[in-house]
Amino acid sequence: MFIAIQPQQVAALARQSHLPIMAGLALRFAVIVTTWDQRRRTRKHLRNLPLHLLDDIGLDYPAALAEMSKPFWRA
Template identity: 50%
Template structure:
């Protein structure tokens, strides 16, 4: 799966209103799966991040662990 889609591109795709119903459904599913994949990868990296880097991004270990423990489908 390509990770080149940005939030802006995802927004444009998910707001496409001139597509046939099946194509529109496919876009909605693709956008959801792409977002889930990004959350999964981000949370996986966050769970492995050393404490000194967590403080660099403004997170404490407890908050980072809480975020990393969320399932990929939760925002």
């Protein structure tokens, strides 16, 4: 069974000062990759939402289109 760790949890671990340098670097890398993956998945789901659901989440089509067109590494 796979248990997902949320990006916030990984970031909290990465801020621990008692970690060895390599462990801290690995955790920071994990935070970046996890954040990028979350953005990619969110934008992919946004692309598939019907217009009436965009209204439900408070986005108009131009704002959703602007968000969908961003690359995963851009916030």
